[in-house]
Amino acid sequence: MAESNEQVIDVVIGDRIKVERGDYKGHSGEVVNVHVNTCSVRFDDTALGDGTPFISVSDTVNIKKI
Numbered sequence: 001m002a003e004s005n006e007q008v009i010d011v012v013i014g015d016r017i018k019v020e021r022g023d024y025k026g027h028s029g030e031v032v033n034v035h036v037n038t039c040s041v042r043f044d045d046t047a048l049g050d051g052t053p054f055i056s057v058s059d060t061v062n063i064k065k066i
Contacts, residue, residue, distance in 0.1 A: 010065070016028065016030055019041070020062055024058065030042050030044075035057070041058050
């Protein structure tokens with residue numbers, strides 16, 4: 001049986017996270033989608049020019065559950 005190199009993802013939709021590394025370090029938000037090694041995050045304190053909440057994809061090794 002072949003071993004899997006996939007990282008185990010410890011977040012689910014609705015989890016609160018804080019980014020610990022990368023462009024959005026220090027920002028927190030809610031997980032809105034989970035992918036293979038990444039998750040989509042709706043940030044609390046970052047919005048687009050029209051007030052729409054900012055959503056970005058973050059590598060799961062760069063985040064921590066809060």
